[in-house]
Amino acid sequence: MKPDLKVKIAGVEFANPIMTASGCCGYGEELATMFPLSKLGALVTKSITLNPRLGHPPPRTAETTSGMLNAIGLANVGLETFITEKVPFLEKQPTKIIVNVAGSKLSEYVEVCSRLNDIDSIDMIELNISCPNVDEGGMEFGADPVMTEKSLKAVKNVFKRPIIAKLSPNVTSIVEIAKAAEQGGADAFSVINTLLGMAVDAETWQTKITNNKGGLSGPAIKPVALQMVNAVYSNSSLPIIGIGGIRSTEDVIEFLLCGATAVQIGTGLFVEPTLPVKIEKELLQYMKRKKTDSIYDLIGKVRKY
Amino acid sequence: MKPDLKVKIAGVEFANPIMTASGCCGYGEELATMFPLSKLGALVTKSITLNPRLGHPPPRTAETTSGMLNAIGLANVGLETFITEKVPFLEKQPTKIIVNVAGSKLSEYVEVCSRLNDIDSIDMIELNISCPNVDEGGMEFGADPVMTEKSLKAVKNVFKRPIIAKLSPNVTSIVEIAKAAEQGGADAFSVINTLLGMAVDAETWQTKITNNKGGLSGPAIKPVALQMVNAVYSNSSLPIIGIGGIRSTEDVIEFLLCGATAVQIGTGLFVEPTLPVKIEKELLQYMKRKKTDSIYDLIGKVRKY
Amino acid sequence: MIKPTCEDTFLLKKRNLKNRYFAYTFRPYTQVKKCKPGHFLQLQIPQTDIFFRRPFSIAGVTPAGDIEIIFKIFGKGTALLATLEKGDKVNLLGPLGVPFTLPKKNEKTILIAGGVGFPPLMYLAVEMIAKGYDPKSIEFFYGGRTTDDIIEKSRIKKLGVNFHPVTEDGSYGMKGLVTKPVEEFIQSSDTNMRIYSCGPTGMLKAADSLGLKYKIPGQLSLEAPMPCGVGICLGCVKEKTDGGHARVCCDGPVFEIGEIVL
C-alpha cells in the first residue's frame, strides 16, 4: 500500500504536507511554469495588504552564512489587484490556496480578511502578525500577547474559514504568544517567520540592505525553528505548520517529528525551485522504508532523552 | 605609525579587542599550549558555579548547518577548585582575566562574586544571566528585566570591579533587558549568548543531545548577533562586547562597526584554535590599509541607509 | 514563457583565459534549443558553503547539447567556480530571463560590451550571423581598461563583424572610453540603428543616454544580485522610469533603452 501523505488542518485536507512559504513563491505563476502545483499541499501567497506596496528600495536581500537576510518590505500588488488579477489564476490550480495577510493597522487586517471571506476559492488565511520588515504593525502585534489575541478575534469575526497565526521567533516566549492566538480563535500556527538580523560590508562599512535590518531565513535558522515548533507542540493541541530552513526531505521529517502537521519551504525554493517535487517523492520512499502508513505516524514522534 | 589595537572597557585596558568566549576556552590551559595568551585582549573563563558541575551526560553537542548546538550544562570545576587550581595559572598569563559567573539562585551568584572580589588578579566578572542550558536560573534571570536589574544590583554590592552583563538573544527586546542591567549597575554588555535550538536525527527520530534543546552558536547566528549589538549600541552608552559566529577578521570588523568595543570568539576556536592570532595580525593590516589609527575609528561606524 | 529546468551537467571543457577570465563548456544540456542570446543560467557552486546560485549569461550553445559560459573571478563564488575540473558536476537552473529581440534586417547593430557583459553580446552576434544577418552590419564596440580586459579577440575577429576595441590606456584598439567612438559612429551614420549593451553600470548609463539622445531604439542587459533568478523573491528589483519596480531576473535582464532608472 502506498503511504498516505494527506494531512488535515482545521478541517481542510491537503494532498501532502508540503507547502510553499509566503513571500517565497509570489502568487504561484512562476512556480507553475516549473512544476504542476498539484504537487503542493498548498501554496501560501506573498503577504497581501490593503493597498499595493512597492516595498523597500533595493538592495533588499543579502546572502549570509547558510542563509539570507531580506527586507523586501511587504511588496505586493494590494488587495484589489490580487483579487482581480491573481485569484483567477490561483483558483484554477489543483492545490489549496492560503492567503497570507499583513497590514499596519488592525482595521487594515480586518478589511482585507473580510473581502477575502467572499472568495470561496481561498481555503485559509495565514495571518502575518510577525513580519519584521515594516515599521508600524507587523512585529508589534506578534510580540504582544494582548494584541495577538485581539487581532485574531477581530479577523475571526469577518473571515469564516480557518485562520492560521504566523508566529514570530523574536519573542521571549513563543508559547505565550501561541496561547494568546489560540485564545483569540486561531485554528493553527505557522512557526516560524524570520529572525531579526543585520549584515554589514566590512570593506565599505555600509549595511547590506536599505532597511538596515531584515529577516534571517534559510538553513542557518532550522535549529531555532525546530525548537519553537516543538515548544508550541508541547503546549497546545492546535496543528502546526513548521517553517525555517528546509532544504531537504530529512529537514521535513525533522519538523514533522518535532510536531508539525505540515511544513512550508521558503528560501529553499530560491536555490531549488523544484524542491517540493523532490521532497514529495523522497518522503514517500522514506515512509515506505520506515513502514509508516501515514504522515500522522511521524507527527510529534521525536524521541527525547 | 602602527595602528593602536588597545581598547578600554569600564576603565580596564585591553591590549586588543579580541577575547575568547566563555565555555569555548576552558580555563586557558589548553589554548596556552598553542599560542601565547598575550595575543588576547582577555580570556573569559568557562562559567563558574558555586559547586562543581558535571554537566549533562553526553552527547551534549551536535553539528548544525554552519553552527552547533550545545547543552554542556555548565560543566565546571566549581568555585573552590577554580580558585585553588585554575586561578594560579590564569594570574600568570599576560592577558586580562574575565571570570564568567553562573548560578541557579541569586544567592549563589552573590556568593561566587563575593569570593572572587578577594582575588585581585581577576579583572572583571561577566555575569551569565543568559545560559539556556540549566533548568533553574540562568535564562529566567536574563529574560526578565526586573530580575536582571535585581541580579546586577546584588552582585555589584559584593564585587567592586567592573561587571559585564551577558545578554540572552532569546527575548522580545534585548534593549529592554540591557537597560534593566544598566539600571542595576552593569558596566558593560556581552551580546549575545546562544539562541535556543533543537536538533533531531531523521533516521533514528532521536534528539541529538541529551538535554533535547540547547544553545545554537557559530556563523549561522552572526546576523542575529550583529543586529542585537547594534540595537543595544543605539540605546545605551555602555561598552559592548560583540559575540556570535566570529570566524574571520571581517566578522570582527563587522561587530566593531555595529558598535562593539571588543569581541569574543567562541565556536570559531573549535575549528581554528589559533584564530585570535590570525585575526590580530589581519586586523592590524586592515587598519593600516584603511588608515585608521585606533579601534575607536571603527566602533559604531556602520553606514546605514 | 519558457519552462526552466533544474539539471545536472558536467564540465566538458575549461579554458583559462587571461586576467581571471574562464570559459566553461558544459555537456549535456537538454535545453540548448530553447536558449537565446540574453538568457542566463543560475549555477550552483557544487559542494561548497556558498548558499545562493550565481547568475551567468549564456555565452553560446551548440546543437550537440553543449552550453558555454564565460566568467571572471569576482568574489568567493566565482573563485570557487574557477577551481572546478573537467568532469565535475554542476547544477544549472535555466534558461532564465527575457532574451534580446533581434534587430530589423535593415538596421545597423551597435553592440556595446564591457567586462562580463561581453558573453551575451558575443552570443547575440553569433546568433544573428547564423540567422543570416550580414556580419558587416554589426558594429562590435568592446571597452576595457587595458588590453587584458578584452578577451576572445580572435574569436570576435573570426565572426567578420566590425570590431572596435577601445581601452582606457590605449594598450589595445582606440584609446579612451568606449562611448566616445560609439557616439562618433552614431553621428557619422545615417542608416537606422539599434543598440545593445551589457557591461558595467557606467557603460549602460552611457548607452541608455545615447539611445535617448539620438532616438535610437535598443536594449540593455542589466545585473542585480539574484537570490532566486525565477521571479519569486522580489530581491532583484530596479526602479522603472514610469514608476514601479521591475524584476531584473524575469522582467529582464534585457530591458528597452529608457525603461529602467540606471
Add this chain to the structure above:
Amino acid sequence: MIKPTCEDTFLLKKRNLKNRYFAYTFRPYTQVKKCKPGHFLQLQIPQTDIFFRRPFSIAGVTPAGDIEIIFKIFGKGTALLATLEKGDKVNLLGPLGVPFTLPKKNEKTILIAGGVGFPPLMYLAVEMIAKGYDPKSIEFFYGGRTTDDIIEKSRIKKLGVNFHPVTEDGSYGMKGLVTKPVEEFIQSSDTNMRIYSCGPTGMLKAADSLGLKYKIPGQLSLEAPMPCGVGICLGCVKEKTDGGHARVCCDGPVFEIGEIVL
C-alpha cells in the same frame, strides 16, 4: 604536553582501498617527529559546508615529512573527503591526544583492531618494530564482518607479526567474533601480556572485560564526536569508572583498561 599546530598540507598520495576505505598521504607535515601511535589529527574538509573538523588517527609517518591517515566513508564529511584529488590542500590540526604507552619488552602484545580502529594499531605495530620489539611478540587480531572489512592484509603480513584475521562470516581467517580467539589465546598463554584495542564499541567493551577478567593491563583508544579536539569545548566527554568525566580528545583518546564506562 605537545604543542599542536594548525597547518596546511597537500594530498600527496591517494589510494582507494576496497569497501569505501581510502589511504591518504599528506606532505609536508612539520610535526612528524612528534607523532606517536594513538595520536590523531583534526582534519578540515576543505571548502565545503561541513562546519567541524573531523578526527582521524595517524596511520603512520615518514621521516621525509609525510603523514598518513586511513579512513572509511561514513557520512557527509568523509564522503566529501573521499573526493579530494592529489595536490589538494587540507588543513591539519595536530598531533592531538594522549598516545599509546609502549609495552614492556618482556610482554606479549595483543592488538585487537576492528573497522576504522585499525590504522592506529598498525602504526603501533610499525613503531614497536622500529623500536626493536620482536615482531613475533605482537599478536595482531583484526576482526570484521567479512573479508572486505580487513584492509591492508599484505601490509600487515609484511610486518612479520602474528596475524590473526577473524571474520564473522568466515570469508577470511577464523570465523566468528574476534574476541573469542583473543580469549583463547590469553587462556593458552603464560607470559605477561598487554592489550591494545581500537574499534567499534562492542569490541572495546569485550577487550575491556577481557583485560579486567584476566588482569591484563592495556589501553583502549576511544571515539566520540569531537567539536574541538583540543580540550576546550567539553563536548567529547565519557564517564569515568571512578566518577567524573574524561575528555576523549585530550585526556584520551587512549585510556587504560577499566578507566572508562563503556
